[in-house]
Amino acid sequence: MNLEPYVANGTLEFNIKGAKGGEVFELSFGGKRTDGKGDIDIVSFRTDTQFEITKEWQHISIPLKDVMNLSGEADLRSFRQLIFKEVDNGVTERPVEVWINDVRIITSDDETSQNPVKVNQVGYHLNADKYALISGFAHKFTTPVGTIFRVKDTKDKVIYTGKLSLICDDDSVVSGDRILKADFSDIKVPGTYFLEVEGVGKSQKFTIGDNIYKPLLEDITKYYYLQRGNEIIEEKYVGKLFARGEGLPQDRSVPLNSQRESSKRYDVSGGWYDAGDYGKYTNAGATAVTELLWAYEMFPNQFRDKKDFIPESGNGVSDLLDEIRWELDFLIKMQDKDTGGVYSHVWAQNYDGTPDIALTMDRYIQDKNGTMTNVKPTTHTADVVAALAHGYTVFKNIDKEYAEKLLKAAKFGYQYLEKNSNLIISMPNEPYYDGNDTDNRLWAAAELYRATGEKKYDEYFLNNYRNFEESFEAEKNGHGWGNMEKVAFYAYLSSKNPASEVKEWFKEKFTSWSDDVFEKTVNNPWKTVLGENDYVWGSNSVIGTTLMDP
Numbered sequence: 371m372n373l374e375p376y377v378a379n380g381t382l383e384f385n386i387k388g389a390k391g392g393e394v395f396e397l398s399f400g401g402k403r404t405d406g407k408g409d410i411d412i413v414s415f416r417t418d419t420q421f422e423i424t425k426e427w428q429h430i431s432i433p434l435k436d437v438m439n440l441s442g443e444a445d446l447r448s449f450r451q452l453i454f455k456e457v458d459n460g461v462t463e464r465p466v467e468v469w470i471n472d473v474r475i476i477t478s479d480d481e482t483s484q485n486p487v488k489v490n491q492v493g494y495h496l497n498a499d500k501y502a503l504i505s506g507f508a509h510k511f512t513t514p515v516g517t518i519f520r521v522k523d524t525k526d527k528v529i530y531t532g533k534l535s536l537i538c539d540d541d542s543v544v545s546g547d548r549i550l551k552a553d554f555s556d557i558k559v560p561g562t563y564f565l566e567v568e569g570v571g572k573s574q575k576f577t578i579g580d581n582i583y584k585p586l587l588e589d590i591t592k593y594y595y596l597q598r599g600n601e602i603i604e605e606k607y608v609g610k611l612f613a614r615g616e617g618l619p620q621d622r623s624v625p626l627n628s629q630r631e632s633s634k635r636y637d638v639s640g641g642w643y644d645a646g647d648y649g650k651y652t653n654a655g656a657t658a659v660t661e662l663l664w665a666y667e668m669f670p671n672q673f674r675d676k677k678d679f680i681p682e683s684g685n686g687v688s689d690l691l692d693e694i695r696w697e698l699d700f701l702i703k704m705q706d707k708d709t710g711g712v713y714s715h716v717w718a719q720n721y722d723g724t725p726d727i728a729l730t731m732d733r734y735i736q737d738k739n740g741t742m743t744n745v746k747p748t749t750h751t752a753d754v755v756a757a758l759a760h761g762y763t764v765f766k767n768i769d770k771e772y773a774e775k776l777l778k779a780a781k782f783g784y785q786y787l788e789k790n791s792n793l794i795i796s797m798p799n800e801p802y803y804d805g806n807d808t809d810n811r812l813w814a815a816a817e818l819y820r821a822t823g824e825k826k827y828d829e830y831f832l833n834n835y836r837n838f839e840e841s842f843e844a845e846k847n848g849h850g851w852g853n854m855e856k857v858a859f860y861a862y863l864s865s866k867n868p869a870s871e872v873k874e875w876f877k878e879k880f881t882s883w884s885d886d887v888f889e890k891t892v893n894n895p896w897k898t899v900l901g902e903n904d905y906v907w908g909s910n911s912v913i914g915t916t917l918m919d920p
Contacts, residue, residue: 372449375477375482378477383431383474384430385428385430386469386470387426387428391423392422392424396420401446483506483507486506487504487552487566487570487571487573488573491574491576494578494582496560496580500557500578501554501555503896504570505541505545507548508539508546508547511548513534515550516533517568518532521563521565522563522565522566523562532554534567536550536551537895543902544895544896545896561579595607598640599617602614602615606678622639623637624735628743638735644801647721650700653714653810655700665690673690673691675687687768698776701754701758702775704735705782706744706746710751710779711747712754713736714750715735715796715801717736736796739798745794749793749796749810751786751810753810753814755787755817755818756780756810756817757817759821763817780817784814806852808837813855815830817861823867835859838855846883848912848918884919898913900913
């Protein structure tokens with residue numbers, strides 16, 4: 371969260387009470403350093419941030435400008451934590467019971483806002499609906515319905531004129547905006563344009579055309595190459611700005627976390643770094659792999675073997691499949707060769723700072739959960755089994771030898787799941803923790819049934835699929851690394867011989883759910899599937915997967 375706009379006139383407000391009363395607490399904000407080298411307290415512990423707790427609710431209000439660390443070391447744009455700490459009272463590790471609610475940062479200043487004329491900067495397809503949303507905070511945006519807008523080309527020539535219509539007077543759920551609409555769907559001429567609204571302003575430039583999504587698709591596909599671990603990212607493929615060295619060479623020889631003093635090392639090079647840090651997580655990677663494999667299966671002509679797109683280009687195989695293979699190879703490296711179980715991730719704990727520091731950090735394979743060691747979570751193992759089996763299904767007609775390698779590893783991983791029928795979890799306070807493996811196991815069985823047609827995988831699916839009825843309730847979003855049951859159904863129903871009872875059950879549940887998704891999207895003033903509580907880290911993923919599933 372960016373605290374900069376709130377420092378001058380903002381306050382931190384909350385209510386608090388204690389079970390005993392009399393405890394003295396102080397607070398701190400945790401965030402990033404301006405030099406990118408790790409974390410720092412944005413607020414230092416100071417006497418004027420202390421407050422005594424009573425047994426009754428009390429309201430605390432602390433002006434930010436009185437307590438903020440304004441030395442320049444702390445990046446006020448990256449507030450991450452609000453930390454409450456009992457003041458040292460001479461008692462070591464004394465348990466304290468407190469209640470806190472209604473934590474807010476408020477200010478008398480207006481919230482910062484963006485350009486009121488909002489267009490789709492990716493562009494508009496020639497034959498699709500085309501409109502812009504013109505909005506501002508409901509209490510001050512007074513532009514009347516019927517205001518004239520004009521669409522102009524790059525030479526400032528008016529191409530289209532229209533009038534604003536009302537979407538809503540107050541979007542109280544998401545934005546607090548009053549929203550108007552400028553519809554220019556009648557434009558059928560390809561070109562680059564901008565929108566001008568009388569008394570409001572101009573939009574960014576946008577494109578109308580037949581092939582507007584091609585650059586976006588290429589950028590998305592190229593992103594995975596940019597995220598490769600232990601690979602020199604060459605200027606030839608990405609340009610000078612994004613070219614870099616191989617990443618973290620440590621990954622070619624890392625220990626298990628429980629054996630960091632041992633000489634035994636593992637090669638877990640390759641794979642993709644996570645979106646927000648240098649970790650490589652097997653369940654997130656497996657999820658990404660299966661989404662890309664589905665994209666290839668459904669639209670193979672969109673993912674050809676290009677020239678000089680990535681280093682493997684020109685080998686006669688789709689560049690997307692080449693990229694998927696980079697992650698599949700890593701997932702196999704994360705599989706324990708003795709048991710078939712899969713470790714959760716490789717990383718340097720919680721580090722997401724600058725690359726120069728990352729190069730100096732000790733990395734390891736996480737195999738611990740508390741005092742337990744050599745932990746291979748059933749959640750992550752099942753996800754990797756599913757991704758490997760899906761990989762076999764796609765690669766069997768492209769590279770039979772490689773496909774058989776994937777299937778062998780997938781079956782080995784499933785044997786681990788059969789021998790460990792109880793849930794085994796990864797470290798709960800680390801990224802991509804998943805506390806339920808039932809959806810993962812269903813997905814693994816579905817993909818292996820699709821790959822092999824073997825009875826035991828079919829039986830597992832038939833014995834368990836009805837447990838996921840609540841996944842199709844109206845408020846549920848699409849799949850994600852923590853809930854892969856919908857993908858399990860897609861895989862099972864894509865097999866050669868899916869049971870008719872599954873088809874009928876799924877059709878009823880899925881039709882109801884997808885109708886709810888479309889209704890929610892249509893009724894949202896911003897035409898997004900996100901609900902009130904969906905604006906979280908990675909919320910664009912929620913949009914993508916929810917609209918991908920129907």
